[in-house]
């Protein structure tokens with residue numbers, strides 16, 4: 187008897203831990219910082235969606251996301267969705283598939299670009315923000331990234347961000363071995379956007395990626411307010427009833 191209660195308690199504890207655990211943040215050098223994402227900011231979402239469709243969909247798919255949903259959630263009419271987002275051969279009910287086929291992508295980039303539908307949930311906003319701001323050019327003029335070393339993905343926004351190089355420093359570990367660890371970035375050439383503007387661009391894009399990981403959240407959260415209001419009203423009515431019933435007894 188005892189032990190089954192205990193097991194149940196353990197299950198509840200594990201479930202609670204899982205529920206409240208945030209996506210793990212991979213260790214790695216880069217500009218890691220806390221970013222606050224507001225998925226209800228419709229204009230950030232719209233700008234982010236435009237950035238995503240124009241710059242990422244050529245390699246990555248988002249096969250859980252339908253174009254029609256963009257209209258509903260971003261506050262755009264069907265015509266606006268058609269004009270802004272829809273590729274010539276696609277229909278409004280289609281999902282966001284890649285314009286490059288998987289075979290082409292593998293042939294060109296070796297490593298197939300992963301589907302980004304739920305990357306917002308698996309990696310989290312802080313990681314995505316750090317990743318998209320940590321591209322640098324190495325000594326051979328190749329793109330690299332301190333958060334995702336030796337990646338295949340090119341720096342899509344290098345014209346906007348400009349070119350930076352990464353400075354590493356030697357650090358000794360507990361066993362006396364030295365390792366190269368990331369220290370900071372140095373600007374090689376300026377981009378068309380200032381550092382703040384580029385950060386805002388990436389913030390919009392990350393807002394969109396986080397939204398796309400869980401589109402239902404937008405509707406659920408606005409429904410949540412009504413549920414809470416209803417519960418508050420209900421509690422009030424129940425309390426008034428109680429007072430009414432017990433009046434004569436006291």
Ligand code: HEC
Pocket residue numbers: 237238241242243244245246295297298299300302305314317336337338339340342391
């Ligand atoms: C030229 C093709 C290409 C384009 C364009 C591209 N990517 Fe990638 N991306 C890749 C490849 C290939 C990978 C797999 C990792 C690697 O590079 O080795 C990747 C990896 C990623 C990852 C890591 C995913 C994971 O789960 O590890 C993220 C996030 C990402 N890309 C976001 C973006 C965003 C956002 C854009 C648009 C701004 C974009 N990518 C544009 C090719 C591309």
